[in-house]
Amino acid sequence: MKTFSELEGICSLSFNTNGPYWHLWTPEDHPVFLPDKETFMAAMSILAICSRLVPEAIIITFQLMTNHLHLTSAGTKEALMRLFRMFIKFLSKYLKAKGLTANLHFPDVKPRQLENLQDLRNVVTYNNRNGYVVNPDQTPFTYPWGANSYYFNDSAKARYQEARLILHKRDRRSLIHSHDSDKLTRSIVTVDGYACPMGFCDIALGESMFRCASHYFREISRNIESQKKIAREIGESIFYTDDELFGIVRSFCQEKFDGQKTALLPASAKQELALILHNEYNASNKQIQRMISLNASVLSTMFPQKY
Numbered sequence: 001m002k003t004f005s006e007l008e009g010i011c012s013l014s015f016n017t018n019g020p021y022w023h024l025w026t027p028e029d030h031p032v033f034l035p036d037k038e039t040f041m042a043a044m045s046i047l048a049i050c051s052r053l054v055p056e057a058i059i060i061t062f063q064l065m066t067n068h069l070h071l072t073s074a075g076t077k078e079a080l081m082r083l084f085r086m087f088i089k090f091l092s093k094y095l096k097a098k099g100l101t102a103n104l105h106f107p108d109v110k111p112r113q114l115e116n117l118q119d120l121r122n123v124v125t126y127n128n129r130n131g132y133v134v135n136p137d138q139t140p141f142t143y144p145w146g147a148n149s150y151y152f153n154d155s156a157k158a159r160y161q162e163a164r165l166i167l168h169k170r171d172r173r174s175l176i177h178s179h180d181s182d183k184l185t186r187s188i189v190t191v192d193g194y195a196c197p198m199g200f201c202d203i204a205l206g207e208s209m210f211r212c213a214s215h216y217f218r219e220i221s222r223n224i225e226s227q228k229k230i231a232r233e234i235g236e237s238i239f240y241t242d243d244e245l246f247g248i249v250r251s252f253c254q255e256k257f258d259g260q261k262t263a264l265l266p267a268s269a270k271q272e273l274a275l276i277l278h279n280e281y282n283a284s285n286k287q288i289q290r291m292i293s294l295n296a297s298v299l300s301t302m303f304p305q306k307y
Helices: 004-018 037-053 077-097 117-128 130-134 154-162 169-176 203-207 213-222 224-234 242-257 267-281 285-292 296-302
Strands: 021-025 058-064 069-074
Touching (some): 004 117, 021 077, 021 117, 037 077, 037 169, 058 117, 058 203, 069 077, 077 169, 117 213, 117 224, 242 267, 267 285
16 A cells, blocks of 8 residues: 555656646636537537547546537647647537527637646546536536546446447538548547547546546535635636535634524625625525525525626
């Protein structure tokens, strides 16, 4: 059994020998451009094609949302931007052919270089839980439109290893409306009807940044402060789940009121806590009301823009 220091050293070695690393994201306030399952499936396969055409940009993980995306990669900034621009070009062609109007113009996208091992860990887990925080029917391990479900998941990896269907040349042409991928020498394996992230993302590289599966699980489920920091940095109004917010409320009560139940807090304390949840964690009025039983009319007065 390796010691903590030995495991951390292995992670550091992997980080130091495989960079530089980047986090690229598009703005959250963009109109929806992936409105349904069909377009999500197409986008997954288009990204796989682009990754084959720009192999210098190594995708560590990614997440597609209805109106924005996140990419975490290794390699040069130039390679990542080439991959991103190609993806946007091909996706725009696909959407236009489907009669869908989407302004996929992102002139201000500027990837941020990840400075150290913990920075990369934080961004990987932020990306891998992005779909979960806005979709109550998903977890960071089940959201289908990203590489997240393959991290430390032997069952998901086995499905990929057993898959036999591939994205044929004619299918690639119909997706990107181009012959650019005709000369690809490596097959793109599909699972559930679209390109499987195991085939075009370096999941092993991403996993090597964590000491073990339990370390990854702790980072993705408990490291709330780092998630808040990233959300603030990139301008996303990330919403935390009730369970996560409840942990914040419990810590507040423990530190300031000797663990007193929220229902018994004085009105001034409830309002102070409401401000923290609203300003620092982007909690909605309904979430705050569920957490601390503060009157809805009081919340509406405090935060009129929240409903």
